[in-house]
Amino acid sequence: MNGILPWQGQQWRQLQERHAAGRLPHALLLAGVAGTGKRQFATSLAGALLCRYRKGEGFACGDCPACIRFRAGSHPDFMALHPRDEGRAITVDQARAVGEFLAVKSHYEGGRVVLLAPAESLNRAAANCLLKTLEEPAPDTLLLLVTNRPGALPATIRSRCQQVGFAPPARHVALEWLASHAEVAQGEGELLLDLAAGAPLEALRLAGEGVLERRAQMLEEFGQLSAGRLDPVPVARLWLERGDAAQALFWLSSWVLDILRLKQSRRPPLLANRDRVDLLGEIARYTDSVELVRYLERVVQLRHQGQIALNMQLQLEELLVAWSALAGVVRR
Numbered sequence: 523m524n525g526i527l528p529w530q531g532q533q534w535r536q537l538q539e540r541h542a543a544g545r546l547p548h549a550l551l552l553a554g555v556a557g558t559g560k561r562q563f564a565t566s567l568a569g570a571l572l573c574r575y576r577k578g579e580g581f582a583c584g585d586c587p588a589c590i591r592f593r594a595g596s597h598p599d600f601m602a603l604h605p606r607d608e609g610r611a612i613t614v615d616q617a618r619a620v621g622e623f624l625a626v627k628s629h630y631e632g633g634r635v636v637l638l639a640p641a642e643s644l645n646r647a648a649a650n651c652l653l654k655t656l657e658e659p660a661p662d663t664l665l666l667l668v669t670n671r672p673g674a675l676p677a678t679i680r681s682r683c684q685q686v687g688f689a690p691p692a693r694h695v696a697l698e699w700l701a702s703h704a705e706v707a708q709g710e711g712e713l714l715l716d717l718a719a720g721a722p723l724e725a726l727r728l729a730g731e732g733v734l735e736r737r738a739q740m741l742e743e744f745g746q747l748s749a750g751r752l753d754p755v756p757v758a759r760l761w762l763e764r765g766d767a768a769q770a771l772f773w774l775s776s777w778v779l780d781i782l783r784l785k786q787s788r789r790p791p792l793l794a795n796r797d798r799v800d801l802l803g804e805i806a807r808y809t810d811s812v813e814l815v816r817y818l819e820r821v822v823q824l825r826h827q828g829q830i831a832l833n834m835q836l837q838l839e840e841l842l843v844a845w846s847a848l849a850g851v852v853r854r
């Protein structure tokens with residue numbers, strides 16, 4: 523498809539039908555889980571609405587002057603609004619610029635489109651300013667707000683937008699899409715998708731960052747640690763040096779959970795680390811279920827504290843020392 527992802531056909535068709543019937547609202551809120559491609563969808567929609575010779579199914583032609591200017595980022599009837607620095611707020615002067623942009627007549631005959639992402643990063647003053655724009659919409663205008671967390675938006679903003687939902691795609695659809703990318707090695711799709719909680723774009727990002735290579739290395743060290751061949755403190759230090767603590771905790775909880783599953787059954791139906799049943803099954807043989815559950819609770823608790831845990835190094839060290847003891851003591 524043209525600029526939309528294989529799992530977004532339904533949303534696309536619905537919006538095209540409404541556009542054809544002249545019933546597109548002034549503001550749409552594209553909402554759903556991170557990493558499913560909402561922003562890409564919004565960009566394609568904006569490009570299609572500005573194109574002067576749209577193709578079948580409503581996609582942009584890609585060749586007309588409007589399309590060329592849109593692609594170059596210089597279409598005079600399009601405005602994209604993002605925080606100036608990643609993770610920061612969209613400020614009131616930025617929101618004011620939207621009003622000024624919409625006060626000017628459209629340059630081409632088509633309408634004007636404003637894309638705002640992530641919408642939850644509007645600070646309070648910016649949200650109030652945008653509210654005025656939403657209350658008195660300029661003619662032939664579409665505001666596209668994109669958010670992973672619609673609940674974090676002021677209710678006043680939410681109620682003036684029509685919401686379009688984006689759920690993660692069915693697993694087989696996501697796997698097929700992942701497999702079509704060179705970054706994803708054969709057989710890695712499942713694991714990446716598990717790690718990304720089913721969100722394909724997030725899975726692809728992880729593949730590009732070499733997350734699975736780091737995991738393989740950490741899993742090897744985890745095995746050595748369990749066998750008493752490595753000391754926990756230097757391992758904790760190494761893990762923190764190599765990646766972030768959140769990821770170390772994610773993997774640790776994932777492995778311990780699989781060890782527990784392998785204690786219940788030699789072939790458990792649910793297993794996140796299918797590729798290393800050999801290692802995890804071996805650990806399952808000599809560890810104790812009650813101790814494992816207690817340990818898992820501890821890891822999960824630490825994971826929920828997330829970035830706010832200041833002394834992460836110390837906490838991870840303690841966690842790995844406890845793991846060495848758990849694996850070692852029970853074996854004896």
Ligand SMILES: [Zn+2]
Binds near residue numbers: 573576583584586
């Ligand atoms: Zn075009």
